[in-house]
Amino acid sequence: MTANRKFWILAPLLLVAAGAAVGAETARYTPSGAFIPPADYREWIFLSSGLNMNYGDEPVATGLGLFDNVFVDPAAWRVFKATGHWPDKTVFVKEGRAAGGKGSINDTGQFQTESRAYLEFHVRDEKRFKGGWGFFESADGKPSRLIPHAAKCYACHEANAAVETTFVQFYPTAKPIALKARSYHER
Numbered sequence: 441m442t443a444n445r446k447f448w449i450l451a452p453l454l455l456v457a458a459g460a461a462v463g464a465e466t467a468r469y470t471p472s473g474a475f476i477p478p479a480d481y482r483e484w485i486f487l488s489s490g491l492n493m494n495y496g497d498e499p500v501a502t503g504l505g506l507f508d509n510v511f512v513d514p515a516a517w518r519v520f521k522a523t524g525h526w527p528d529k530t531v532f533v534k535e536g537r538a539a540g541g542k543g544s545i546n547d548t549g550q551f552q553t554e555s556r557a558y559l560e561f562h563v564r565d566e567k568r569f570k571g572g573w574g575f576f577e578s579a580d581g582k583p584s585r586l587i588p589h590a591a592k593c594y595a596c597h598e599a600n601a602a603v604e605t606t607f608v609q610f611y612p613t614a615k616p617i618a619l620k621a622r623s624y625h626e627r
């Protein structure tokens with residue numbers, strides 16, 4: 441086998457190893473185990489914006505809406521692109537943003553405003569969390585305690601999400617990757 445061919449066979453493995461190593465820096469905790477929200481998630485990989493999505497866990501929005509923006513850390517995304525699976529230490533962020541209606545030159549439709557309504561996290565950490573994934577929320581960006589496994593976050597994600605408890609069915613650039621890798625299981 442030529443050196444060149446060897447490289448191409450080993451390349452995906454190297455990518456996974458590198459991704460896992462970089463990813464280890466994204467899930468960070470205080471010494472007492474609180475999750476430290478990433479300050480720079482706005483520079484991460486953008487997966488989708490939902491507008492007024494309602495799946496029965498919150499009251500239906502009235503009047504102006506609520507956007508939710510989903511981001512994933514870049515190291516995890518690199519591994520996902522190569523494998524269709526989320527590596528250990530993957531961090532997802534879901535950010536709620538209040539919508540605006542009339543503003544500047546806009547007459548109809550809705551746009552996102554500076555007003556952040558909530559911040560939620562979904563973290564893969566096989567050693568730390570029951571089932572391998574933990575949920576957190578932090579309105580003010582301060583370290584937060586794990587949401588207990590009995591909370592409905594876990595039940596809904598485990599029952600309905602298409603890839604490893606994440607809602608890839610709603611993330612248009614991730615969905616084809618998971619379908620191709622056969623890691624996609626929509627219920």
Ligand code: HEC
Pocket residue numbers: 488489490493495496497508509510532533534560561562575576577587591592593594596597605606607608610611
């Ligand atoms: C009834 C079902 C349901 C419940 C309960 C629920 N979620 Fe979700 N969650 C969703 C759906 C649907 C999406 C996709 C959102 C989108 O497309 O913008 C999502 C996406 C997310 C994401 C983005 C990453 C991912 O896993 O796809 C995070 C973070 C998240 N939810 C956190 C939470 C937290 C924290 C709770 C509990 C406080 C919670 N969720 C409860 C349905 C649910």
